[in-house]
Amino acid sequence: MDTNNLLNHLVTAVLVINNQLKPCYANAAAEQLLGVGNHKLLEQTLPELYQLMGVEPQLLRDAVNAGQGLTINTAVLITLDGQHHTVDITLMPIENDNNLSILELRQVDQQRRIHQQLNMDAQQQAAQFLVRNLAHEIKNPLGGLRGAAQLLSRELTSPDLKEFTTLIIEQADRLRNLVDRLLGPQRPTQHTQQSIHQVIEKVLKLIEMALPDNIHLKRDYDPSIPDIEMDSDQMQQAVLNIVQNAIQALEHCGGDIVIRTRTQHQVTIGTHRYKVVLALSIIDNGPGIPSELLDTLFYPMVTGRDEGSGLGLSIAHNIARLHRGRIDCISVPGHTEFIINLPLQ
Structure with missing residues (x-):
């Protein structure tokens, strides 16, 4: 031998x-x-x-x-x-x-991540079940409220009074959109073979139009990575949400955001072991994520910012799950890295 x-x-x-x-x-x-x-x-x-x-x-x-x-x-x-x-x-x-x-x-990263992912998936499913039921209870009276405001608006002749019914309708629509965002994608959609780098570039072109001068984007791609089956719109949303988080972390201090693609071998996601996976890393050199948030970072409505909605990472996590993947996070002061792991054929 x-x-x-x-x-x-x-x-x-x-x-x-x-x-x-x-x-x-x-x-x-x-x-x-x-x-x-x-x-x-x-x-x-x-x-x-x-x-x-x-x-x-x-x-x-x-x-x-x-x-x-x-x-x-x-x-x-x-x-x-x-x-x-x-x-x-x-x-x-x-x-x-x-x-x-x-x-x-x-x-031992793998073992820790497997345990964390299984625990996170179980708790996320419980959170999603709660949110779905809550959304159902909110949408029903909200639809009635909006409909009543529309009927009332037709009966009113004064523009000053119609202003109030318009406000009610606009706020009802805003709440409905918030509930829809809370739910996020729930089922796998049609997947086609796409280049992950084309998806990333679409996101970065959108980001670069309004990028602050003190933040710099850096690309570090592995051009040998093959196309993968995905919903490109969903994947763009997942990448966009994470990159926007990195920008918000750096908006006061400035810094670099590195988008890196690599392949990794023999990676376990959930209960399945894959020979090769894509590892898409979004890295910033900002202050880092508070340690008390790391275990609940991907839950709906969890955020470290006063003005944050806490939905971006939850939606990104759900999109990765619908692509048989996962998102990992490593964060220390000066280095925060989100890794989207997706199986390759």
Whole structure:
């Protein structure tokens, strides 16, 4: 059996490092996690292959020199391309060789996200059920109110009095539109093969017409991503809602918004595991999202702004769900990233 081939089929990143923390072997999962090709990976020391890892290099050196094992759970890993991961780190000495150790970096982002998504989906369904029933109870009397105002308007001859019935009708229509926005799309629509980059460009052209001077849009596309089946109007709405959130986060301080597309392999969404998914990231370097909002960010009517409606992210989450995808959020001060994950054929 080919050991190298076997290790390349692991989803856990495996490296063999010496006491100078220079890798002498790395499997395919390590290349993918660190975002570095095998040739470059074997030429540099471990600390040169990432921006931040939740373990001091000296601690690793000491463990390798002493031939001791080391385990660190849920450590932060920021790769050279700015990707944030949470990993469990395990260092094990290789028997009969005091200068080499096996370093395993096991991503736990997936497990955490799966648990969060299942929990979020259950709570979101409960929230949607409540909102649908509430919308039904609001729409019935609202329709009656609007109809009565129309009938009354026909009987009135004074323009001053008609002004009041017009106001009632306008406010009734506004409330009905708000209820419709609360409900959002409920069922999958007709999907066709579309380029995600064309969808993004339509959104960005719309955004750029009114973009403040202190905010800059940056594109970072992977042109090899194939077309995917989607409702392009719905997907534009989802991307637009998230980009607008990023703009509102930066409107006072200014900054950059990066739109990035990549592919990821062996990703679990809900209860299904997909070989390849599209990861569309919308990243801003604003102040970040308050930690107390992160767990309920995609619920209807949840917002961190006084003037916000709390509907944009809820609608975006629902659109992703109708495309068999999900939205993840990573936020710390200076880096907020929303990732729309969609399965690829």
